[in-house]
Amino acid sequence: MIQRIEMESFIGWILLVPPIAVLLMPWASRAGKWAANTLAVAATGLLLLFTLRLIPAIGAGLTFDYYGARFALDSVSLLFLIVVNAVAFACTIYATAYIGHLGGRGKFFALLIIMVSGLNAMLLTRDLFSLYVFLEVASISSYILVAFGLEYDGIESSIKYLLLSAVATSMILIGIALVYMATGTLEFDALKGILAAQGGNLPAIFLVAAALFIGGFGLKGALMPFHAWLPDAHPSAPAPISAMLSGVVIKVAGIYALARIFYYVFPGIGRVYGAFLILGTLSMIAGAVLAYFQRDFKRILAYSSISQIGYIMIGLGLGNMLGLIGALFHIFNHALFKSLLFLNSGAVQYRLGTRDIEEMGGLENRMPVTSTTSIFGTLSIAGVPPFNGFFSKLFIILGALAAGRTTIAVLAILVSIFTLGYFLMIQRKVFFGKLSEKWQDIREAPLAMSCAMVLLAAACLLSGLFFQSVTRGIVEPAALILLGGK
Amino acid sequence: MLLWVLLVLMVLLSVGCCIFKDLLYVAVSLATISAILALVLFMFGANIAGVFELSVCAGLITVLFIATVSLTKDSDQKGETRLPAYFVPLVILIFVGIDYFIIQHFMHAIPPAAIPQPSGTFQKVFWELRSADILGQLGLIFAGVFGILSLFRVVTKEKKHE
Amino acid sequence: MNKEILLLMSCGILLVMTGVYMLVLYRNLLRLIIGVEVVAKGVTLVFLAAGVYRQDIGLIQALLVTFIIVETVLAAIMLALVIRAQKIYGSLDIRNLSKLRG
Numbered sequence: 001m002i003q004r005i006e007m008e009s010f011i012g013w014i015l016l017v018p019p020i021a022v023l024l025m026p027w028a029s030r031a032g033k034w035a036a037n038t039l040a041v042a043a044t045g046l047l048l049l050f051t052l053r054l055i056p057a058i059g060a061g062l063t064f065d066y067y068g069a070r071f072a073l074d075s076v077s078l079l080f081l082i083v084v085n086a087v088a089f090a091c092t093i094y095a096t097a098y099i100g101h102l103g104g105r106g107k108f109f110a111l112l113i114i115m116v117s118g119l120n121a122m123l124l125t126r127d128l129f130s131l132y133v134f135l136e137v138a139s140i141s142s143y144i145l146v147a148f149g150l151e152y153d154g155i156e157s158s159i160k161y162l163l164l165s166a167v168a169t170s171m172i173l174i175g176i177a178l179v180y181m182a183t184g185t186l187e188f189d190a191l192k193g194i195l196a197a198q199g200g201n202l203p204a205i206f207l208v209a210a211a212l213f214i215g216g217f218g219l220k221g222a223l224m225p226f227h228a229w230l231p232d233a234h235p236s237a238p239a240p241i242s243a244m245l246s247g248v249v250i251k252v253a254g255i256y257a258l259a260r261i262f263y264y265v266f267p268g269i270g271r272v273y274g275a276f277l278i279l280g281t282l283s284m285i286a287g288a289v290l291a292y293f294q295r296d297f298k299r300i301l302a303y304s305s306i307s308q309i310g311y312i313m314i315g316l317g318l319g320n321m322l323g324l325i326g327a328l329f330h331i332f333n334h335a336l337f338k339s340l341l342f343l344n345s346g347a348v349q350y351r352l353g354t355r356d357i358e359e360m361g362g363l364e365n366r367m368p369v370t371s372t373t374s375i376f377g378t379l380s381i382a383g384v385p386p387f388n389g390f391f392s393k394l395f396i397i398l399g400a401l402a403a404g405r406t407t408i409a410v411l412a413i414l415v416s417i418f419t420l421g422y423f424l425m426i427q428r429k430v431f432f433g434k435l436s437e438k439w440q441d442i443r444e445a446p447l448a449m450s451c452a453m454v455l456l457a458a459a460c461l462l463s464g465l466f467f468q469s470v471t472r473g474i475v476e477p478a479a480l481i482l483l484g485g486k
Numbered sequence: 487m488l489l490w491v492l493l494v495l496m497v498l499l500s501v502g503c504c505i506f507k508d509l510l511y512v513a514v515s516l517a518t519i520s521a522i523l524a525l526v527l528f529m530f531g532a533n534i535a536g537v538f539e540l541s542v543c544a545g546l547i548t549v550l551f552i553a554t555v556s557l558t559k560d561s562d563q564k565g566e567t568r569l570p571a572y573f574v575p576l577v578i579l580i581f582v583g584i585d586y587f588i589i590q591h592f593m594h595a596i597p598p599a600a601i602p603q604p605s606g607t608f609q610k611v612f613w614e615l616r617s618a619d620i621l622g623q624l625g626l627i628f629a630g631v632f633g634i635l636s637l638f639r640v641v642t643k644e645k646k647h648e
Numbered sequence: 649m650n651k652e653i654l655l656l657m658s659c660g661i662l663l664v665m666t667g668v669y670m671l672v673l674y675r676n677l678l679r680l681i682i683g684v685e686v687v688a689k690g691v692t693l694v695f696l697a698a699g700v701y702r703q704d705i706g707l708i709q710a711l712l713v714t715f716i717i718v719e720t721v722l723a724a725i726m727l728a729l730v731i732r733a734q735k736i737y738g739s740l741d742i743r744n745l746s747k748l749r750g
Contacts, residue, residue: 133622
């Protein structure tokens with residue numbers, strides 16, 4: 001009994017640590033560089049610790065009431081929580097070294113912690129409108145963080161990102177209003193009950209709301225054709241923010257919301273799953289093809305994010321157990337390897353001052369850690385065993401075959417091979433080959449950045465080698481909860 | 487009857503936002519839209535929301551906007567194309583048509599309202615039922631404060647080592 | 649469903665469409681911000697319609713107050729970004745932001 005009470009309070013701590021850290025940050029940054037660094041790393045580290053301590057609570061849902069605000073944890077939320085806090089921890093460590101050349105250290109960490117807390121709270125809430133509010137908290141922090149460098153790139157893409165997001169949030173809000181009008185409640189469990197009582201025959205208004213949700217959350221999650229902001233925003237942001245955005249924010253803000261709404265709250269709308277499949281396939285193919293024609297290292301990574309999100313949406317659209325396990329596992333994996341790749345590109349940019357891959361070459365001798373971890377990331381994203389990407393893509397393809405969608409399975413395999421192709425090309429252009437004279441004096445990335453990259457690379461390898469325990473322990477319970485709503 | 491007049495006025499003012507050349511007129515139109523919206527909220531008994539709408543949107547946002555307009559005065563305004571403004575009347579008619587079409591369908595799409603169970607007074611709802619939103623708002627305000635501080639900071643690069 | 653609710657809903661949708669029209673077609677950054685605000689007003693009307701239909705004004709007021717705070721912070725951040733953009737470019741034309749291709 002005492003154990004359970006302690007478990008629940010961890011949810012409270014996860015929500016409480018960020019505000020305390022943010023309040024202390026101005027003093028810490030005034031005290032000096034190292035005080036701010038320690039505070040930020042400690043905050044994200046504590047968040048990760050509490051999340052990991054919550055793992056044994058899989059299966060049984062936990063709730064945490066706070067003066068009437070209900071926060072609840074189930075396996076789906078736990079999977080995403082682990083993703084968010086792990087990547088945030090790595091990015092914070094990385095940022096301690098990267099932020100030096102941008103200035104504004106304390107404010108950066110404060111905004112980063114606010115963004116993470118917004119995402120965490122979004123995962124823990126059980127109410128549609130609170131979902132929106134915390135989504136806005138995370139989004140507004142991300143707009144500012146994208147523009148943090150105050151260079152023309154960052155401000156431009158931040159404004160474009162912001163304007164498109166404004167349209168997305170208006171769609172989401174109208175959807176929420178329609179759902180409220182039709183049912184009179186905004187809580188997930190109450191909505192689930194009302195819809196179960198309807199007996200699967202939903203009034204037309206829910207289809208309208210569903211379309212609005214797909215549009216709105218799809219834009220947040222960079223699903224085609226709502227992806228237009230991503231290829232500009234991710235390259236222009238500082239590297240740790242690109243990693244957070246691509247690895248975590250689009251997943252929680254987009255994919256989690258869609259999965260929660262269309263599997264847990266409104267299960268069984270066949271047309272929605274069809275839409276997921278179509279949009280997912282479109283994203284997968286178009287993202288990979290467009291990535292091939294880019295010269296900017298981070299832009300290639302951004303387009304490849306769109307492609308991988310396509311894989312995840314296909315997995316979600318298939319509706320069977322294999323597809324869901326594949327999608328959820330791919331969310332976990334993609335967060336790890338994509339943020340690793342973005343951190344690599346950031347390290348290269350930090351030392352070289354450019355993102356153009358045509359100007360690079362032969363860096364493996366001068367930057368061994370970056371180069372090796374980059375190979376880990378490339379093999380993961382291309383789906384080469386024993387790295388983690390292989391297993392999640394395998395599950396998605398098997399799920400497609402099991403659902404009878406052989407075309408999609410074949411397309412997925414082809415795109416995977418194509419992904420391997422262009423990522424190897426990047427590796428060759430950036431790291432292998434002859435070292436041009438410009439870069440003769442380049443040193444390896446600073447220690448903090450290298451540590452973060454090594455951490456993520458190790459996670460990629462370990463979650464691939466031990467994919468059984470990861471799937472059985474974390475992913476499968478989440479998939480069961482999502483399907484159990486059906 | 488009053489509601490019709492107010493809402494039609496609101497739509498006309500939003501058209502005005504599209505058409506007016508001078509950004510000051512646009513800001514005033516937006517402020518008037520907010521004021522009328524506050525009046526509509528009062529008409530339906532949403533007193534506190536009306537007060538917020540009036541003071542914050544009609545007041546604060548307009549002031550911020552006008553401050554920004556004056557801070558960005560010395561920019562080239564000549565490049566602004568007037569083409570969308572000419573299309574506005576036609577487009578508005580199309581929008582009204584689409585709107586009418588949607589509303590016709592809408593009437594049949596909503597299931598009938600069950601017995602209303604009001605959640606209580608605003609105070610009770612806001613502070614107890616939706617206290618998670620209060621945490622969200624605190625987060626938003628902090629994000630806004632730190633955001634403005636970051637966006638207007640003076641960039642002094644810490645020593646960059648080569 | 650009585651006429652008033654339909655009227656509120658239709659005007660809300662109309663304002664949203666007008667706002668999106670402004671966002672899509674205009675190029676001056678400040679007018680784009682006005683577009684976002686107009687969309688917000690439309691959404692407020694839609695919420696009001698939902699609240700009147702369900703006869704639960706208390707809940708809707710709470711949602712609206714929260715939404716107004718979100719809009720205010722968003723407007724402040726947008727305006728700050730526009731001021732910084734103008735300082736760098738010297739112009740408020742969003743066409744100048746076309747260095748990056750979507």
